[in-house]
Amino acid sequence: MSKGKVTSNVAINFLYNTAYQLLRIILPLITVPYVSRILGAEKLGIYNYTYSIALYFAMLAYLGFENYGNRLIAQNRDNEESLNRAFSGAYYFQMISGAIAIFAYVVYMSLFCKENRLIAWVQLLYISSEFFNISWLYFGLEQFKKTTIVNVIVRLLSFAAIFVFVNDRGDLAAYTAICTGSLLLSTVALWFGLCNHVKFVTVPVKDIWRHAKGCMFLFFPVLVINIYRSMDKIMLGNLSTMTEVAIYSNADKIVELPYGVIAALGVVMLPRMTNFVARGEEEISKRYICVSMRFMLFMACGMAFGMMAVGKVFAPVYFGKEFIACGTLIMVIAPMVIVRACANVVRTQYLLPNKRDKDYxxxxxxxxxxxxxxxxxxxPMWESTGAAIATLMAESFVAMYQIFACRKDIPVVRYTFSNWVFLLAGIIMFIPVYIYGNKHSKSLSTLLIQVVMGMAIYLVAAGGYLVIKEKEMIRKILCRG
Structure with a gap:
């Protein structure tokens, strides 16, 4: 495959994945303020608390398939027989892990769950969705079109359902059912047309259990990641109040949304970089890492400094006065987007393709x-603000170690710090936008002016530099090779 063709395929897959991630940003921007006002902080806190617990059982169901399955399919996709055998064995093991997770959650609900039981039972739909989740197959085949279309349709249906069925504070169960049920529907829908890509075959039991080691090894980091990402909410729920959980969760959701676009590139690049490694194309691999880091930091710095600049105006306008404290939390957490962008490039484009799972x-x-x-x-001292600081510190140390671990193999430090221009452009954009928000009322018009002002300043300052540095790559993407 020619380099131009590779660039084109990566660009198209990135656009598909980004389109879905943009939808994930746009729809919650409409539903979150509505739900925050309808359900209130305490009810949202209950939802986020029960979700955080269900998350652990969902991880047990899915294990490390997001990365392991993606990589497994990418390694075997060029041979039909190997592909069928690899997929069948891996999914049979996923069925076992999913059944164990569902059983374990039922035991937890029966013996240990004493409060908010109805909402916790509805969260079982979320765990069940991972039993059917074969998105890793399509990612490994680089078939992003189908997953994007399915997720877009389901997202739009759940978006409409929220406004139809969630109308007062007694509708928390309906809201939970819509959120978790949409996840189940999107995973089940991927099974239609599965036979066009793979076929189930009989595999020996030993081949099924052979996947256990790889899955469990990559499940551990997934488990640990989600422990420290849900740890904040669980500890807040036990050391503070459900209101603080809701305030922190809303701020965290806003920061997570733009990161979804950045993470889209990592999902697309993992199978591609795995193929490069298998073919020994080290120089091409390094070039893609360099370019990816530049694009990542261009997006991340703009998003992070933009959120920091508008945070204090955005929170009361978007969530309502009950969530005004979210503004400060957004400012604290937002730099995490930059940190995680760097870590995403290193993890998905070097550590995982090269099976450096231990460092990860x-x-x-x-x-x-x-x-x-x-x-x-x-x-105990600062409640949700303290949780936000802890999250930022944790993400920073993760990124620093990953960069340190591969410093001798790829010049990732140089790739990172050579893009200091984007950091400077973000600061240049932040100052006038933040000052404008402080001097004017916390209103929608102020927020809109801040957003337009920030985009204009950043695109002029950072966009011009990006075009100059990556003119040829941008031309290939626009022309599709």
Whole structure:
């Protein structure tokens, strides 16, 4: 495959994945303020608390398939027989892990769950969705079109359902059912047309269990990541109030939304970089890492400094006065987008394709320890603000270790710091936008002016530099090779 063709395929897949991620940003921007006002902080806190617990069982169901399955399919996709055998064995193992997770959650609900039981039972739909989740197959085949179309349709249906069925504070169960049911529907829908890509075949039991080691090894970092990302909410729920959980969760959701667009590139690049490694194309691999880091930091710096600049105006306008404290939390958490962007490039384009799973796991363990320490110290003093600081510290240490781990193999430090222009452009954009928000009322018109002002300043300052540095790559993407 020619380099131009590779560039074109990556660009098209990135656009498909980005289109879905943009929808994930746009729809919640409409539903979150509505739900926040209808359900209120306490009810949202209950939803986020029960979701955080269900998340652990969902991870047990899906194990490490997001990365392991993606990589497995990418390694076997050129041979039909190998592909069928690899997929069948892996999914049979996923069925076992999914059944165990569902059983374990039922036991938890029967013996240990004493409060908010109805909402917790509805969260079982979320765990069940992972039993059917074969998105890793399509990612490994680089078939992003189907997953995008399915997810877009389901997202639009759930978007409409929220406004139809969630109308007062007694509709928390309906809201939970819509959120979790849409996840189940999107995973089941991927099974239609499966036979066009793979076929189930009989495989020996030993081949099924052969996938256990790879899945469990990559499940550990997924587990640890989600421990320290849900740890904040669980510790807030136990050390503070459900209102603080809701305030923190809303701020965290806003910061997570733009990161979804950045993460889209990592999902697309993992199977591509795995193929490069298998063919020994080291120089092409390094070139893609360099370019990816530049595009990542261009997007991340603009999003992070933009959110920091408008945070205090955005929170009361968007969530309502009950969530005004979200503004400060957004400013604290927003730099995490930059940190995670760097880590995403290193993880999905070097560590995982090269099977450097050990370094990946060590970095995540460091993140958990840091998050636990800072949560324990800061939540009793500063509640949700303390949790936000702890999250930022944990993410920073994860990124620093991953960059440190591969410094001798690829010049990732140089790739990162050579893009300091985007950091400077973000600061240049932040100052006037933040000052404007402080001097004017917290209104929708102020927010809109801030957004337009920030985009104009950043695109002029950073966009011009990007065009100059990556003119040829941009031309290939626009012309599709």
């Amino acid at each position: 796991i060590i970095s995540i363990v460091i993140g958990v320890v840091i998050n636990l320490i800072f949560n324990t110290l800061m939540i």
